[in-house]
Amino acid sequence: MLSVTLANRILASRMDDAHDKGQRTKLQLVAGGASGAAPAGNEPADEALLAAFLVGDDDAFGELVRRNERLVLSILRRYTRAPEDARDLAQRTFLRAFTAARRALRRDAQGAFPFRRWVTRIAVNLAKNHLRNERRFERARLESFGPAEVAPVGADELLRAERARRMRAEVLRLPRRQREVLTLRIDAELPFADIADVLGITENAAKVTFHHGARRLRDVLRGEETP
Amino acid sequence: MTTTQGPCRENELALSLRAAGALDGDDAARLEAHLVLCPACRAEADAVQAALGLAKLPPVSESERRVFDGLADRTRTALRRSSRVRWMAKRAAAAVLTAAAAAAIVLAPAVLRRDARAPAGAQETWQPDLDTLWSDASVVDLDGSTTTDGTSAAYADGAGLDADDADAPLTALDQ
Numbered sequence: 453m454l455s456v457t458l459a460n461r462i463l464a465s466r467m468d469d470a471h472d473k474g475q476r477t478k479l480q481l482v483a484g485g486a487s488g489a490a491p492a493g494n495e496p497a498d499e500a501l502l503a504a505f506l507v508g509d510d511d512a513f514g515e516l517v518r519r520n521e522r523l524v525l526s527i528l529r530r531y532t533r534a535p536e537d538a539r540d541l542a543q544r545t546f547l548r549a550f551t552a553a554r555r556a557l558r559r560d561a562q563g564a565f566p567f568r569r570w571v572t573r574i575a576v577n578l579a580k581n582h583l584r585n586e587r588r589f590e591r592a593r594l595e596s597f598g599p600a601e602v603a604p605v606g607a608d609e610l611l612r613a614e615r616a617r618r619m620r621a622e623v624l625r626l627p628r629r630q631r632e633v634l635t636l637r638i639d640a641e642l643p644f645a646d647i648a649d650v651l652g653i654t655e656n657a658a659k660v661t662f663h664h665g666a667r668r669l670r671d672v673l674r675g676e677e678t679p
Numbered sequence: 680m681t682t683t684q685g686p687c688r689e690n691e692l693a694l695s696l697r698a699a700g701a702l703d704g705d706d707a708a709r710l711e712a713h714l715v716l717c718p719a720c721r722a723e724a725d726a727v728q729a730a731l732g733l734a735k736l737p738p739v740s741e742s743e744r745r746v747f748d749g750l751a752d753r754t755r756t757a758l759r760r761s762s763r764v765r766w767m768a769k770r771a772a773a774a775v776l777t778a779a780a781a782a783a784i785v786l787a788p789a790v791l792r793r794d795a796r797a798p799a800g801a802q803e804t805w806q807p808d809l810d811t812l813w814s815d816a817s818v819v820d821l822d823g824s825t826t827t828d829g830t831s832a833a834y835a836d837g838a839g840l841d842a843d844d845a846d847a848p849l850t851a852l853d854q
Binding site for chain 1: 691692695696698699701723726727729730734735736737739740742743747750752753755758761
């Protein structure tokens with residue numbers, strides 16, 4: 453990928469410039485997450501791809517989307533009633549992230565833009581707004597959100613599918629912070645450190661919030677089991 | 680350590696983290712050893728695991744995958760479209776500004792000329808007599824030697840004062 457090389461050169465020259473000006477080179481961590489999309493081996497980092505995209509490399513753009521789409525869709529699936537809605541929200545998420553990246557890097561060319569963290573945060577916010585709008589304007593029931601189970605066969609599977617549907621509705625009834633932490637963990641499978649980073653809280657707070665959410669779900673399940 | 684009511688208080692958080700698959704190392708080993716001995720914690724661990732298992736979304740189905748395919752291309756197209764719209768909006772704004780500037784350059788002389796003509800009517804109503812204006816603006820000569828129309832000389836002689844007015848300062852001076 454020619455432009456990625458170009459982008460890497462741009463980054464390197466920026467670092468050289470900073471060094472020449474006597475500035476201390478900043479060590480910047482770009483959140484990679486643990487859900488299998490972090491660059492491995494010789495793959496360029498998100499930041500390099502972003503820089504390549506900003507100098508006009510369309511391939512870098514596609515690679516960035518492909519690398520993060522699984523994460524974004526896993527967040528959005530729970531909050532939408534149809535896969536088309538999840539796809540449209542994912543598209544909006546990436547467009548907003550690219551617009552924000554362009555603006556941020558124009559303002560501070562040497563600053564870091566942790567693309568993955570931004571994309572996650574934007575997806576969480578768009579999902580929350582979408583859920584609120586669907587509930588307010590469409591009067592949608594919480595049970596209708598999320599992907600449908602593959603057609604259950606037999607009474608046991610039917611019962612389990614019904615319980616799962618109600619439990620997923622309970623997830624959406626959780627207080628906002630509990631819901632965000634819980635879904636980022638069980639849907640997006642992010643480590644608690646990344647969840648804390650995305651939501652701007654401490655890792656310990658993320659774990660405790662998750663615990664409260666999980667306990668609430670357990671209470672609901674117990675209530676259903678005891679007639 | 681164990682209670683009949685519920686799990687051990689000190690293990691509640693660890694049980695939730697275990698159900699989330701986020702417990703490892705010494706903490707995980709310690710909890711597993713405890714679970715062997717504590718039925719209440721074991722029951723709690725199973726309950727949380729079951730709740731989270733039900734709450735978890737099913738894997739992406741084939742129909743969903745078909746919808747999600749090509750997200751990168753769709754996003755790229757949308758981005759190009761929005762960039763083009765933004766570019767066209769900028770061009771349109773620049774064109775409007777240019778047209779406005781050109782119109783201002785062309786129309787400014789005409790407007791200014793009309794404005795310059797407008798006070799002409801006012802001038803017709805106010806036509807001062809230059810002689811009067813000059814005499815109104817003249818300054819009283821301090822030494823009284825030169826006057827423009829004799830007024831200051833008259834003042835110097837005290838002729839311009841009323842009798843009462845004239846007496847008062849003169850009396851004061853005499854004293």
